Amino acid sequence: xxxxxxxxxxENPTRYGSDLNVALADIRLLPEGYRVRHNxxxxxxxxxxxxxxxxxxxxxxxxxxxLATRPSxxxxxxxxSAAVLICLHxxxxxxxxxxxxxxxxxxxxxxxxxxxxxxDDETLLATALxxxxxxxxFELAGYGRMLGPLGTYLARHRQPDDLAIGxxxxxxxxxxxxxxSDEIAAAHWIALDALQSTHASVCEKVEPVAAYTPISGEGQxxxxxxxxxxLERMRSLE
Numbered sequence: 001x002x003x004x005x006x007x008x009x010x011e012n013p014t015r016y017g018s019d020l021n022v023a024l025a026d027i028r029l030l031p032e033g034y035r036v037r038h039n040x041x042x043x044x045x046x047x048x049x050x051x052x053x054x055x056x057x058x059x060x061x062x063x064x065x066x067l068a069t070r071p072s073x074x075x076x077x078x079x080x081s082a083a084v085l086i087c088l089h090x091x092x093x094x095x096x097x098x099x100x101x102x103x104x105x106x107x108x109x110x111x112x113x114x115x116x117x118x119x120d121d122e123t124l125l126a127t128a129l130x131x132x133x134x135x136x137x138f139e140l141a142g143y144g145r146m147l148g149p150l151g152t153y154l155a156r157h158r159q160p161d162d163l164a165i166g167x168x169x170x171x172x173x174x175x176x177x178x179x180x181s182d183e184i185a186a187a188h189w190i191a192l193d194a195l196q197s198t199h200a201s202v203c204e205k206v207e208p209v210a211a212y213t214p215i216s217g218e219g220q221x222x223x224x225x226x227x228x229x230x231l232e233r234m235r236s237l238e
Contacts, residue, residue, distance in 0.1 A: 057192045057235045060088060060147070060171050066237050067148025073124050073166030075117055078154060083128035083166040084114030085140070086150070086234060089175055092189045093231075095223070096135065099185040108185070111227045114165075124166035125149070136187065137179025144172035150237070153230055167230050188216040195231060200224060 058066065075081045087094040100108035115131040117124060125146070133139055140146065150167040178187050194214035200222045201208050211224035212231070223231070 057195070058237055060090075063088075063169060063234075063237065064147045064171070067150065067169060070149050070151065072149045073152040073164070075124055078164035079162045081117035081124060081127075081164050081166070082115060083117065083124040083131070083168065084112040084230070085128040085132045086112060086167065086169045086230070087132070087140075087144075087172055088147075088169065088192075089144075089172040089189070091192050093192055093195075094136075094172075095188045095190055095221070095227075096180075096184050097186045097188070097218070097221075099183055109225070109227075110188075110221050110223045112230065125168055128166065128168045135181045135184050136176075137181075138176035140170050140172075143174060143176040144170055146170050150230070150234055153226060153233075155226055165226065165230075167233075169234065186218060188218070188221065190214050190216060190221070195223075195235065197232070 073083070094113070095110050096113055097110050098107055113132040113135050114128050115135070117127045118130075121127040121130060129140055147169045150169055153165040153167055155163040155165060175189065180187060191214070195212045197210060198213055199208040200211040200213055202211075202222060202224060209224045209228075211222050211228055213220050213222055215221075
């Protein structure tokens with residue numbers, strides 16, 4: 001599996017926006033009109049972290065400036081749509097651990113607040129804000145501001161682009177009080193400088209995967225897969 005960030009090869013953005021992140025088993029399945037910009041590739045020892053891993057994260061002011069003119073992700077980018085919200089407070093990032101469900105092999109992972117698009121959501125941003133409120137109990141408007149859209153992450157399951165995840169970044173002026181829903185087992189504020197790329201073993205994969213492994217109140221967290229790819233894109237944003 002290869003995780004790649006794509007950029008447009010022309011000046012006419014399609015439904016995906018200016019760039020997107022794709023998890024592809026076959027690089028030949030790239031959407032028309034895009035080329036690889038950032039790459040997390042596979043070798044005999046597992047995925048190699050991208051070169052952006054050592055660059056650190058842009059400041060909040062830099063993020064606001066770089067996100068200001070980016071197009072917002074669209075609902076029709078794939079068969080299914082979802083959205084997540086990256087919540088930043090000073091030099092920290094808010095992550096959640098979803099409650100483990102024995103019927104779901106992907107439950108129990110560390111991720112970002114967010115979820116599936118619903119027909120009553122006017123936009124994917126509305127999805128991200130609604131899901132954050134449902135899962136963590138706070139409204140962004142009362143504690144911070146939206147910095148802008150990061151882009152679209154296309155997750156490959158049965159098809160190359162059957163799930164499109166719109167990613168948005170918000171700045172919080174203070175840590176809001178959190179009221180966790182039944183779907184969320186724990187929430188963690190993690191220092192951005194603790195996001196150092198390494199490799200970790202996870203039960204879902206045979207080979208080690210590219211990941212962050214920061215320490216929190218629950219011990220060592222393993223941040224990998226889609227969440228890792230999204231945060232790497234934020235850290236490498238130009």
